[in-house]
Structures are given as C-alpha cells and as structure tokens.
Amino acid sequence: MNPELISQLQQACGNDAVITDNAECWPYGIDNSRRQHAPDVVVMPQQHEQVQAVVAVCFRHRVPLVCRGRGTGTAGAAVPLQGGVVLSTERMNRILRMDPVNRLAVVQPGVTNQEVQDAARRHGLFWAPDPTSAEVCTVGGNLACNAAGPLAVKYGTTRDNVLGLRAVTGDGSSLRTGVFTSKGVVGYDLTRLIIGSEGTLAVITEATLRLLPLPEARQTLRAVYHDIASATEAIVSVMALPDSPCVLEFIDGKAIELANRHTDLGLPAAAGAMLMLEVDGNRDSISVAATRVQQAASNGGLLELRVAQDDAEAKQLWRARKALSPALRHIAPKKINEDVVVPVGHLPELINGLEKLSKQYNITIVNFGHAGNGNIHVNLLVDPDDAQQMTGARQCLADVFALVLQLEGTLSGEHGIGSEKKDYVGLELDTTSLELMRRIKQQFDPAGILNPGKLFPE
Numbered sequence: 417m418n419p420e421l422i423s424q425l426q427q428a429c430g431n432d433a434v435i436t437d438n439a440e441c442w443p444y445g446i447d448n449s450r451r452q453h454a455p456d457v458v459v460m461p462q463q464h465e466q467v468q469a470v471v472a473v474c475f476r477h478r479v480p481l482v483c484r485g486r487g488t489g490t491a492g493a494a495v496p497l498q499g500g501v502v503l504s505t506e507r508m509n510r511i512l513r514m515d516p517v518n519r520l521a522v523v524q525p526g527v528t529n530q531e532v533q534d535a536a537r538r539h540g541l542f543w544a545p546d547p548t549s550a551e552v553c554t555v556g557g558n559l560a561c562n563a564a565g566p567l568a569v570k571y572g573t574t575r576d577n578v579l580g581l582r583a584v585t586g587d588g589s590s591l592r593t594g595v596f597t598s599k600g601v602v603g604y605d606l607t608r609l610i611i612g613s614e615g616t617l618a619v620i621t622e623a624t625l626r627l628l629p630l631p632e633a634r635q636t637l638r639a640v641y642h643d644i645a646s647a648t649e650a651i652v653s654v655m656a657l658p659d660s661p662c663v664l665e666f667i668d669g670k671a672i673e674l675a676n677r678h679t680d681l682g683l684p685a686a687a688g689a690m691l692m693l694e695v696d697g698n699r700d701s702i703s704v705a706a707t708r709v710q711q712a713a714s715n716g717g718l719l720e721l722r723v724a725q726d727d728a729e730a731k732q733l734w735r736a737r738k739a740l741s742p743a744l745r746h747i748a749p750k751k752i753n754e755d756v757v758v759p760v761g762h763l764p765e766l767i768n769g770l771e772k773l774s775k776q777y778n779i780t781i782v783n784f785g786h787a788g789n790g791n792i793h794v795n796l797l798v799d800p801d802d803a804q805q806m807t808g809a810r811q812c813l814a815d816v817f818a819l820v821l822q823l824e825g826t827l828s829g830e831h832g833i834g835s836e837k838k839d840y841v842g843l844e845l846d847t848t849s850l851e852l853m854r855r856i857k858q859q860f861d862p863a864g865i866l867n868p869g870k871l872f873p874e
C-alpha cells in the first residue's frame with residue numbers, strides 16, 4: 417500500500433489507530449457470510465472529523481473504503497473484496513446523549529445495540545430494533561443493513577426508529593440529515609436513503625435514535641399446530657386483529673424435528689408447525705390482548721396453546737425457538753440461508769410453494785422466521801462441497817426467488833444484498849430504479865470508493 421496514504425491516515429487518526437500488518441488486518445476481512453478478503457489497511461477513528469479526514473485521503477488516492485461494525489452481517493457487505501482501507505468503528509463507541517424527555521439518544525456508530533438498550537432501559541425506554549445479534553452488532557451495522565428483529569412486527573425496522581444522522585460522503589463532505597423532533601418535512605428524506613445503503617453512500621458517524629417507552633407488561637404464548645396450513649391460517653388471523661402482537665415467530669415442522677433431535681423440547685409428537693407470540697401493553701389490558709390473540713390463533717389444527725404465567729415459563733416456552741439455530745449449525749454448518757418476505761396474506765402460498773420445491777429438488781428446506789412481517793428465513797440444508805447438490809440448490813434458489821416475487825414479496829427483509837445476493841437484485845428492481853440508484857450513488861460517492869462491488873448487479 418502507498419506509504420503516503422498510510423502516513424496521511426496516521427496524521428488523521430494517530431499512529432496507533434492504523435493497522436498495516438497483514439496478520440492483524442486479516443480478521444477485518446471476514447463477516448458472517450464466511451467470505452474473506454483481507455484489507456491492506458485498517459483505520460480506527462474516534463470521531464466525525466477523523467472519519468472526514470480518512471475519507472478525504474481515500475478519495476484523493478482513489479482507494480476503496482469499507483466500513484466495519486462487528487462483521488456479523490450475513491451478506492458479505494463488510495468484506496473488502498477489493499482490498500483497500502477498512503474503517504472500523506470500534507473506537508466510535510460512545511453514547512453522546514441520552515434525552516429521555518425528548519425520547520431520543522444520540523450515539524456513535526460503534527456502540528452495540530445492547531449498549532443502547534441497557535442505557536435506554538435505565539430511563540424506562542427502549543430502541544425498537546432488536547436483532548438476535550444485539551449483544552455484538554453495532555448501531556452503524558444496524559443502520560447500514562436496516563436491521564430488525566422480532567419486535568419489528570409492532571414497532572418497525574431500524575428505518576422507522578431513527579430521527580437523523582451525521583455522515584460523511586465519498587468525497588469527504590460532511591452532512592447532517594433528519595431532525596431531533598417527532599415530525600419534520602424539510603427536503604428529501606436522506607436519513608431513510610442512507611439507512612439500508614450498506615455503506616455504499618456514506619459513512620455514518622452519528623445517529624439520533626427514536627426511543628419508545630418500555631411497556632408495563634408482556635405475555636408470551638406458544639401455539640403448536642398439526643400442520644403448516646393451520647399455522648399460516650392462524651398467522652393471518654392474528655395479524656388481522658386491530659392490535660398487533662409485539663412478536664409473532666413461525667417455525668415449521670422440519671425445524672421442530674431438528675430442534676427436538678438436538679434438545680428434548682417436550683412438544684406434542686404430531687407437531688407440524690409452531691408459533692411464538694407475545695403481546696405487550698399496560699398491566700390492566702394485557703390479559704385482554706392475550707385472550708384476543710389466543711382466540712385468533714385457535715383453529716381446527718391447533719394441538720396445544722400455552723400461555724406463560726411467569727417469566728420462567730416464558731423462557732421455557734422460548735426454548736424450542738432458541739434451540740433451533742444451534743441445531744441447524746450442528747446439522748448443516750454451511751447451509752444456504754435466505755431471508756425472503758411476502759405480504760402476510762401470501763404466507764400460506766409461500767410455505768406451500770417451498771414444500772413443493774423441497775420435494776422437486778430433493779433438498780431439505782427448513783423455514784422459520786418473523787411471520788408477523790411475512791419475513792421467513794428459508795434454509796436450504798446443503799453441503800457446498802457436493803457439486804451436484806449445489807447445482808440443484810442454485811436452481812432451487814432461483815425458483816424460491818421467482819416464487820417470492822410472484823407473491824409480491826421482496827428478496828431480503830433484513831440481511832441485505834452485500835456481495836451474496838447482488839446477482840439477483842435485477843429480478844426485483846426495474847432498470848429505471850437501478851439506473852436512478854446508480855446516479856444517486858454517483859452523487860454521494862463520485863469516485864466510487866465506498867464499499868465497491870456491493871449491492872449493485874454487475
């Protein structure tokens with residue numbers, strides 16, 4: 417790497433904030449997609465002005481710059497495929513302001529999701545995005561991927577819970593977007609544009625997060641069904657209620673079988689599908705909300721419905737869902753994991769279609785996910801070292817995506833495109849949209865240095 421560039425990065429952030437040793441750079445070249453490409457340099461700024469200087473250096477030298485939170489993304493978005501500079505936000509890890517009166521927090525991008533939740537909780541508040549990786553993933557990563565978790569069914573995704581940003585574009589210009597208020601309509605909504613852009617438009621250096629009051633009470637329910645059709649029928653009925661549950665997770669029969677094999681979950685033997693539901697609200701009305709959900713979830717295929725009476729029982733009911741990921745990791749460590757979304761009313765058709773594809777290609781497909789949003793994690797249990805199986809898997813995947821789009825769905829609900837899914841983007845976005853997106857990218861990043869080779873089809 418150009419010694420002049422390294423020396424300019426050191427001037428910008430200090431000598432101890434720049435890593436050039438190959439072995440030390442290596443861990444910054446991998447994410448949860450298991451793709452790997454080491455960067456040439458890693459730089460660890462602490463504040464906005466340093467980020468601005470780093471981007472300006474990369475712009476001058478026309479060197480790729482890839483932002484990195486904690487590398488938990490699953491789409492290869494944080495992998496520096498073309499080498500260059502990785503900007504790690506690990507030292508931008510401060511909560512700058514906690515403002516309970518105005519229900520907002522201003523944070524640096526390297527703060528973890530859990531740190532935000534812990535700080536907000538002390539004021540009786542929470543930040544709605546709750547990815548399962550909360551303990552380790554950063555707010556910057558959440559913003560760049562528009563991350564979400566089970567609570568999204570009621571409280572929305574990251575995009576719905578951010579008021580404004582501070583950021584640096586690809587030529588080193590500094591900008592503030594959005595507001596500190598609960599309303600605002602001055603100019604285009606650059607906040608929502610940058611959120612979900614996977615580090616291709618700007619480096620986020622600060623975020624103003626919208627906080628919500630913690631509900632007084634929460635109740636957990638678990639419904640087990642004889643078959644998938646009964647479970648999907650229940651999902652549609654529950655989502656038609658005037659008050660949405662705050663969690664509605666789905667697990668299919670295959671997933672139950674695998675989880676059961678790993679840990680004895682004490683589920684009915686004939687279990688063909690399962691829903692985990694939670695309602696939240698104030699103490700006086702929580703049991704009414706739970707009863708309504710219970711009624712909506714009951715149909716001819718219901719085998720068992722349990723309502724947790726206390727926290728310990730709630731934890732016990734969640735065991736089946738929690739046992740699933742380790743079980744899958746154990747059985748098929750290199751599975752293909754997609755996170756497609758369809759409108760909730762089309763879920764029965766999606767699940768039926770996936771069953772047919774599983775039989776057609778002779779590939780075990782395990783489905784679970786955030787059913788209230790119609791967001792299903794479709795897991796193809798394949799062995800990437802088996803070339804024949806992988807050819808079938810690729811065809812199967814193309815058919816899965818075709819099915820999803822035919823059902824008015826979208827190819828990714830939360831994992832994003834990165835490098836893993838960019839070949840499929842053209843299936844969903846028309847040429848006019850793609851061309852407009854390319855021009856927007858050009859305005860934000862005239863030299864094309866920000867996370868090159870991601871998000872756009874070749």
Ligand SMILES: Cc1cc2nc3c(=O)[nH]c(=O)nc-3n(C[C@H](O)[C@H](O)[C@H](O)COP(=O)(O)OP(=O)(O)OC[C@H]3O[C@@H](n4cnc5c(N)ncnc54)[C@H](O)[C@@H]3O)c2cc1C
Nearest residue numbers: 485486487488489493548554556557558560564615620830
């Ligand atoms: C066990 C596990 C469970 C998960 N569960 C969920 C889940 O429930 N819901 C969900 O949505 N995701 C989930 N994920 C995926 C992942 O955790 C999220 O996408 C998370 O938001 C990534 O955060 P990160 O800090 O690891 O970002 P990274 O992986 O480091 O980066 C992700 C993207 O963000 C960009 N980026 C990072 N910081 C900035 C910044 N400051 N400015 C601009 N761009 C930036 C990177 O360039 C990259 O494109 C899970 C992952 C794992 C491993």
